[in-house]
Amino acid sequence: MRFVTICEEMIQQAQITGGLSPGDCLDLAAVIISVAAMLISVFALWQNRQINTTNLQAVYFEKIFSTYCIKEIPKKVSKLRFVDGRLDRSYQGLVNTMMDMIRDCKYFQYAKNTFYRELEGKTIELEDKLLNEAGALVDSEEEQNEFFDSVDEDVREIVKLINKNYHKF
Numbered sequence: 001m002r003f004v005t006i007c008e009e010m011i012q013q014a015q016i017t018g019g020l021s022p023g024d025c026l027d028l029a030a031v032i033i034s035v036a037a038m039l040i041s042v043f044a045l046w047q048n049r050q051i052n053t054t055n056l057q058a059v060y061f062e063k064i065f066s067t068y069c070i071k072e073i074p075k076k077v078s079k080l081r082f083v084d085g086r087l088d089r090s091y092q093g094l095v096n097t098m099m100d101m102i103r104d105c106k107y108f109q110y111a112k113n114t115f116y117r118e119l120e121g122k123t124i125e126l127e128d129k130l131l132n133e134a135g136a137l138v139d140s141e142e143e144q145n146e147f148f149d150s151v152d153e154d155v156r157e158i159v160k161l162i163n164k165n166y167h168k169f
Contacts, residue, residue, distance in 0.1 A: 017096055061166045068101045069159050079157055080148060085139045087147075091130045098123045098158075115165045122161060126154045 080087070094149035102123050108116040129151065138144050 060111075061162075064105045064107075065101070065162050065166070068097065068104075069162060072097045073101075073155060073159075077151065080151065082138060082144045087130070087134045087136075087138075089134075091134055095127050095130055098126060112165065115161070119158065119161055122154070122158050126151070126158070129154065136141045 006116070014122065073094070076090075077099050079090040080095060081090060082088065102120050105116065108119075133147055
């Protein structure tokens with residue numbers, strides 16, 4: 001408000017005297033530069049806060065998802081197999097690992113809800129696929145391979161979703 005008052009006074013003085021004196025021009029320039037510096041400082045503080053929040057969330061992403069994506073999930077997927085035409089109980093390890101991951105990343109339900117909901121949805125779809133297949137008899141090796149390929153694709157989609165959201169920071 002002080003800036004507006006000073007500018008109004010200078011404009012009124014310029015109208016009265018027919019122009020601004022050199023001193024008035026310097027005063028006006030100083031006021032304009034001060035306001036610009038203040039705005040730049042406020043923007044820099046806001047930007048710094050955004051960067052700090054981003055860095056914090058990136059740390060959480062790494063802490064939560066690195067073990068799951070690099071070790072746990074690939075290990076569990078590699079153990080999937082059919083025995084006598086039925087999906088072996090090893091699928092339960094993958095289901096448990098995926099659900100553990102969802103529980104461990106609960107922070108993102110609050111920090112990044114859209115990502116969390118999408119991840120949860122894709123994980124539940126994979127769980128449903130595994131549970132449905134566990135009850136079915138699949139004699140054909142070709143169908144079994146197609147199932148493994150579809151599980152691999154679902155896991156790839158989950159990992160892509162995690163990576164995409166990590167790189168948005």
